[in-house]
Every structure is written in structure tokens, then in C-alpha cells.
Amino acid sequence: MSQTFTKAMARNVFYGGSLFFILLFLSLTYDTHSEMPKQDNSANLTEKVAKGKRLWEENNCIGCHTLLGEGAYFAPELGNVYKRFGNSKQAIEAFISSRPREGIKGRRSMPQFDFTAEELDAISEFLKYVSEIDASGWPPNIQG
Amino acid sequence: MMKYQSQAVAKPYFIAAIGLFVGQILFGLILGLQYVMGDFLFPEIPFNVARMVHTNLLIVWLLFGFMGAAYYLVPEEAERDLHSPKLALVMFWIFLIAGALTILGYLLVPYSGLAQMTGNSLLPTMGREFLEQPTITKIGIVIVALAFLYNIGMTILKGRKTAITMVLLLGLTGLAVFFLFSFYNPDNLVKDKYYWWWVVHLWVEGVWELILGSILAFVLIKTTGVDREVIEKWLYIIIAMTLITGIIGTGHHYYWIGTPQYWQWWGSIFSAMEPIPFFMMTVFAFNMVNRRRRNHPNKAAVLWALGTAVMAFLGAGVWGFLHTLSPVNYYTHGTQITAAHGHMAFYGAYVMIVLTIISYAMPMLRGRDAANSERSQTLEMWSFWLMTVSIVFITLFLTGAGILQVYLQRYTGDPQPFMVVQEKIAMFYWLREVAGVVFIIGLLTYVASFFVGNADPEATVD
Structure with missing residues (x-):
């Protein structure tokens, strides 16, 4: 770098540039908030969905699965599992509740969580709600 | 020898960092095996638990490394002793014990039980990737971070202020501030995800890079005399480019989570420029070493410094760019491509910078004048190559797995189910595990380097 470009100038570029882009980011965040209801399916965000989300969190589902592509890559994407299971909450609940306690020999297995019927209902309701979020056409196909 | 007595508090931080690093890699090997032997340790240590331990140990040991780095370099930069070495030591034990209890909680109690025990329902923050810690642990992290910032801040305030300490302080403050978003967990999943990235992205592609840059600058000043x-x-200039590209670059996480589609433009354009500061960092490090005014006897530290610059560029820069454009990311989002990038980026940018400062500072913390013995350094440089080459192979194998996964599951006209595809790409997972074994051999070599040649004289400049 040439001698005419001093450390003080570099510092000013840093502070000025950062400040500018922080403000731009905050404006975009503000706009995102106002646009969000168009895509986030918040119209269907019921108490039951909120309970399902809590169960999703408190059993660390994200530790194996992805949800809208985020999480761990050990087990299938669940953002669209409701659709993949034929738009059926029952199919989801049957799958979760039928996991063998000791796993399946030689294969990746989902733990048996011993959910009550009410909890299963909340979880599947949550997954249904997620599947109806407009994720801009993602995933590319039903396999997630 | 240390210039200031209080720099000595860095030592336990560095030792804890290395110890937790070993734990992290052990669990990495377990995870790698579970990818190909699905029932390994099931149901005792299911994958999600092992992964939580693997990623949380990484974060915690890097934080130990950053704090140790600050405690070592700030007194030297500020030209005065640390404000309170005692506070630093108290916080060390609080952080270590809280961290150990959290990890034990993961391993010994089912996660939902841990949530219940720690009162997650009062302020639910658990169960989100990387932020799995019980709320009480998160509060503990905030307390430790505040005490740490106070200690470092007071030292800087009362002493000489340099660009290095100002940038470091800014980075560390940002780290603490953005962590506060981990307490925000709305029921609306889109909002939850939006602000989750304010912790995760604005850490690793934002303020952590300031920490990285300042530690690297410090070590380069010391070792090159430039x-x-x-x-x-x-x-x-480097950190200016980091924030100019990286803040809006957050948008590359907002493509497919229910946020407006304009993020595909903002995210693609700005994150495509995120490799620039990493490239500049590589040029910077090599330039400074080439223009050095003296040869430093600690050749291992210089090797780590150059290594981190190169590997951060490859892992964060190149491997990040590979899947950052939204039309590409449409297919690669949440696949082994992401895992490949994550491994090399974290190793290159953050593991290596912590090992750089440890390599530079530890000889002095252990009473040497400037460097370890030849034998110790030789072993350390072996560990550098073993770990670095194996992380390159881990990344290449995961990239291979990812490309196949994307094709078979997402791109082909006849897309196949996730688990069917996983079995087809198992060969790559086996190869990754082999590379992982080499990595841990490298890590054990690294640990061994601290115990070898201690009675030998210090290495000298030849």
C-alpha cells in the first residue's frame, strides 16, 4: 500500500464503512419484519404450534435433523416432512411413536421419546405449520 | 519470559483450551463412526448428544483461547499489568466448572430432562443449533463475558491504546453483545431463525474475524519486527472489508427460511465478496514474514500464523464461496457441502489462530526467553502438518459426499430419499473417518510437543 494511504485513513474506512453497513442491515431488518407475515405462516401460529416448537427444542431434534435446511445432516429434512408423509399428521405421529427403544441393528435410529398423544399432536402440528412457511420454493423436491 | 507478571493468567486458559480440544475431537470421531455404523453407542450416546458435545466443546475451547489470548497480549500492548489477575482466575474456574457441568448434563441426562431440571420453560432458549446450553449456562456465559470485558477494558483504558487492542476489544464486545440474541426465542420460527443468525453469523463471519485479525497482527509484529x-x-483494511462484506453477507442465510426474496440478491452479492478480506489476510501474513526485520527463534509460531492465513482463506473464503450464491445454495443448502465448509473454516480461521497465539505465548508463559527447544518445535510442526493435511482431506471427502448427495437427492430427475442416498455415499464417510483418525494423531502429537525437549536449550535463530 502506498505511503499516502495512512493508518488513520484505514481506520476511518473501517469505522465509516462498518457504521454504514450496520445501518443498512438494520433498515433491511426493519423491512424484513414488515414483509415477514406474507411468508412466515404466522396466521396459523397457534398455541399448539408453539407447544410443538418447544417440544422440538427440548428434545434437541435439530441435533440430527435439518429444519428448512438448518441443523444437523444426520437425518432427513423435516421442513417438508408433513408433505412427504402425504399431508398426514397421523403418519408423522405413527413414525415417531413406533421407534424401537434399542434402535435398529446397524442402522441410524431415532430415539424413542415416549411422547404422550397430546405431545405428538403438538409436534405434528408444528411440523405442519413449518411445511406451510413460504421458503421461496425450497427444498427443490419432496425428498428434502 | 513475560514482560508483565499478570500475563501468567493466560496459561490456565490455554491449557483448558487444549484439553477441551482433545475432547471435541474424540466426540468428532464418535460422530464420524455413527455416520457409517448407525447403531454405534445407541441409545447411550445418540448422535444428537455427541454432536452437541462436539460443537459446544469447540465453541467453549475457542472462547478459552480468545480469553487467554486477550489476557496475554493486552498487558503487553497496554504496557501495564492486567487490571485484576484475580478476577481473571476466578472467572477461569467459573467458566471451566460451568462448562464441564453442562457437558456432563448433555451426556448423563436426557436432553428434555436437562431442560426440565434447569427450568427451560421459564425462559426457553435451549434446543437450537449451537445454542443448546441450558439457559442458566447462557446466563453464566454472559457473566463471565462481562467480567472479562471489564477486566480487559480497564487494562486498555488505563494503559497504552493500540489499534490491536482497540480492534480486539471491539471484537470481544461484539461477541458478548451478539450472544444476547441467544435469549430471544420467539414462537415464530422464521423470526427465531432470523435472529439466531445474529449470534451465529455475526460471530463467525463478523466480530470473531476482528479477534482473529488482531491476534494475527500481534503475533506478526512480535515475530517479524515489521x-x-x-x-x-x-x-x-482487512477488518473494514470483513464488516463491509460480512454484515450484509448475513443475507446468504436468509434465502430459504421464509424471509423476503430480495435477500437472495443482497446475500449473494455481499457474501461473494467475503473471501476478499481472507485473501488480504493471506497476502498480509506472507508479506510481513517476507519483509521481516529479524528471524524469530519460534519458527512453529510463524508457521501457525502463515497456516491460519492460508487455511482461513481456503476454508472460509473458497469453500464458503462454493455454495454462497443463491442459485447454487438452492441445491446445496443443508447438505454435506455445508459440513465440509464448516470444518475447514473453523479449523483454518479459529482453531489455528488460537494455536498460533498459544504457540507464540506458551514458551514465555513456561519461563523460556522466546521459544521452545528445537525438538519440541519439530514435533509441534509435525502436528501442524498432520492436522492441517487431515482437515484438508476431511473437507475433500465431505465435499465429495456432498456433491453426490446434492445430485442424487436434489438435482437428478429421479430424486432419492435421504437415507437411501446416505448409504450410497458411505464410502466417503469412511474415508473422512480415516482422515479423522490422522487428525487426532496430529493432535496428540501437538500435546506431546509440550512434554518433549523441555530440558534442551532454546532454539536459536540460525
Whole structure:
């Protein structure tokens, strides 16, 4: 770098540039908030969905699965599992509740969580709600 | 020898960091095996638990490393002793014990039980990737971070202020501030995800890079003797580019989570420029070493410094760019491509910078004048190559797995189910596990380097 470009100038570029882009980011965040209801399916965000989300969190589902592509890559994407299971909450609940306690020999297995019927209902309701979020056409196909 | 007695508090931080690093890699090997032997340790240590331990240990040991780095370099930069070495030591034990209890909680109690025990329902923050810690642990992290910032801040305030310490303080403050978003967990999943990235992205692609830059600048000043004015000018330009590209670059996480589609433009354009500061960092490090005014006897530290610059560029820069454009990311989002990038980026940018400062500082913390013995350094440099080459192979194998996964599951006309595809790409997972074994051999070699040649004389400049 040439001698005419001093450390003080570099510092000013840093502070000025950062400040500018922080403000731009905050404006975009503000706009995102106002646009969000168009895509986030918040119209269907019921108490039951909120309970399902809590169960999703408190059993660390994200530790194996992805949800809208985020999480761990050990087990299938669940953002669209409701659709993949034929738009059926029952199919989801049957799958979760039928996991063998000791796993399946030689294969990746989902733990048996011993959910009550009410909890299963909340979880599947949550997954249904997620599947109806407009994720801009993602995933590319039903396999997630 | 240390210039200031209080720099000594860095030592337990560095030792804890290395110890937790070993734990992290052990669990990485377990995870790698579970990818190909699905029932390994099931149901005792299911994958999600092992992964939580693997990623949380990484974060915690890097934080130990950053704090140790700050405690070592701030007194030297500020030209005065640390404000309170005692507070630093108390916080060390609080952080270590809280961290150990959290990890034990993961391993010994089912996660939902841990949530219940720690009162997650009062302020639910658990169960989100990387932020799995019980709320009480999160509060503990905030307390430790505040005490740490106070200690470092007071030292800087009362002493000489340099660009290095100002940038470091800014980075560390940002780290603490953005962590506060981990307490925000709305029921609306889109909002939850939006602000989750304010912790995760604005950490690793934002303020952590400031920490990385300042530690690197410090070690380069010390080992090359190049004029501070030159190095600090580079530092400002690099971190300017980091934040100019990286803040809006957050948008590359907002493509497919229910946020407006304009993020595909903002995210693609700005994150495509995120490799620039990493490239500049590589040029910077090599330039400074080439223009060195003296040869430093600690050749291992210089090797780590150059290594981190190169590997951060490859892992964060190149591997990040590979899947950052939204039309590409449409297919690669949440696949082994992401895992490949994550491994090399974290190793290159953050593991290696912590090992750089440890390599530089530890000889002095252990009473040497400037460097370890030849034998110790030789072993350390072996560990550098073993770990670095194996992380390159881990990344290449995961990239291979990812490309196949994307094709078979997402791109082909006849897409196949996730688990069917996983079995087809198992060969790559086996190869990754082999590379992982080499990595841990490298890590054990690294640990061994601290115990070898201690009675030998210090290495000298040849």
C-alpha cells in the first residue's frame, strides 16, 4: 500500500464503512419484519404450534435433523416432512411413536421419546405449520 | 519470559483450551463412526448428544483461547499489568466448572430432562443449533463475558491504546453483545431463525474475524519486527472489508427460511465478496514474514500464523464461496457441502489462530526467553502438518459426499430419499473417518510437543 494511504485513513474506512453497513442491515431488518407475515405462516401460529416448537427444542431434534435446511445432516429434512408423509399428521405421529427403544441393528435410529398423544399432536402440528412457511420454493423436491 | 507478571493468567486458559480440544475431537470421531455404523453407542450416546458435545466443546475451547489470548497480549500492548489477575482466575474456574457441568448434563441426562431440571420453560432458549446450553449456562456465559470485558477494558483504558487492542476489544464486545440474541426465542420460527443468525453469523463471519485479525497482527509484529504502523494499517483494511462484506453477507442465510426474496440478491452479492478480506489476510501474513526485520527463534509460531492465513482463506473464503450464491445454495443448502465448509473454516480461521497465539505465548508463559527447544518445535510442526493435511482431506471427502448427495437427492430427475442416498455415499464417510483418525494423531502429537525437549536449550535463530 502506498505511503499516502495512512493508518488513520484505514481506520476511518473501517469505522465509516462498518457504521454504514450496520445501518443498512438494520433498515433491511426493519423491512424484513414488515414483509415477514406474507411468508412466515404466522396466521396459523397457534398455541399448539408453539407447544410443538418447544417440544422440538427440548428434545434437541435439530441435533440430527435439518429444519428448512438448518441443523444437523444426520437425518432427513423435516421442513417438508408433513408433505412427504402425504399431508398426514397421523403418519408423522405413527413414525415417531413406533421407534424401537434399542434402535435398529446397524442402522441410524431415532430415539424413542415416549411422547404422550397430546405431545405428538403438538409436534405434528408444528411440523405442519413449518411445511406451510413460504421458503421461496425450497427444498427443490419432496425428498428434502 | 513475560514482560508483565499478570500475563501468567493466560496459561490456565490455554491449557483448558487444549484439553477441551482433545475432547471435541474424540466426540468428532464418535460422530464420524455413527455416520457409517448407525447403531454405534445407541441409545447411550445418540448422535444428537455427541454432536452437541462436539460443537459446544469447540465453541467453549475457542472462547478459552480468545480469553487467554486477550489476557496475554493486552498487558503487553497496554504496557501495564492486567487490571485484576484475580478476577481473571476466578472467572477461569467459573467458566471451566460451568462448562464441564453442562457437558456432563448433555451426556448423563436426557436432553428434555436437562431442560426440565434447569427450568427451560421459564425462559426457553435451549434446543437450537449451537445454542443448546441450558439457559442458566447462557446466563453464566454472559457473566463471565462481562467480567472479562471489564477486566480487559480497564487494562486498555488505563494503559497504552493500540489499534490491536482497540480492534480486539471491539471484537470481544461484539461477541458478548451478539450472544444476547441467544435469549430471544420467539414462537415464530422464521423470526427465531432470523435472529439466531445474529449470534451465529455475526460471530463467525463478523466480530470473531476482528479477534482473529488482531491476534494475527500481534503475533506478526512480535515475530517479524515489521513496523507497527504498517501492520496496523493492514489490520484496519482487512477488518473494514470483513464488516463491509460480512454484515450484509448475513443475507446468504436468509434465502430459504421464509424471509423476503430480495435477500437472495443482497446475500449473494455481499457474501461473494467475503473471501476478499481472507485473501488480504493471506497476502498480509506472507508479506510481513517476507519483509521481516529479524528471524524469530519460534519458527512453529510463524508457521501457525502463515497456516491460519492460508487455511482461513481456503476454508472460509473458497469453500464458503462454493455454495454462497443463491442459485447454487438452492441445491446445496443443508447438505454435506455445508459440513465440509464448516470444518475447514473453523479449523483454518479459529482453531489455528488460537494455536498460533498459544504457540507464540506458551514458551514465555513456561519461563523460556522466546521459544521452545528445537525438538519440541519439530514435533509441534509435525502436528501442524498432520492436522492441517487431515482437515484438508476431511473437507475433500465431505465435499465429495456432498456433491453426490446434492445430485442424487436434489438435482437428478429421479430424486432419492435421504437415507437411501446416505448409504450410497458411505464410502466417503469412511474415508473422512480415516482422515479423522490422522487428525487426532496430529493432535496428540501437538500435546506431546509440550512434554518433549523441555530440558534442551532454546532454539536459536540460525
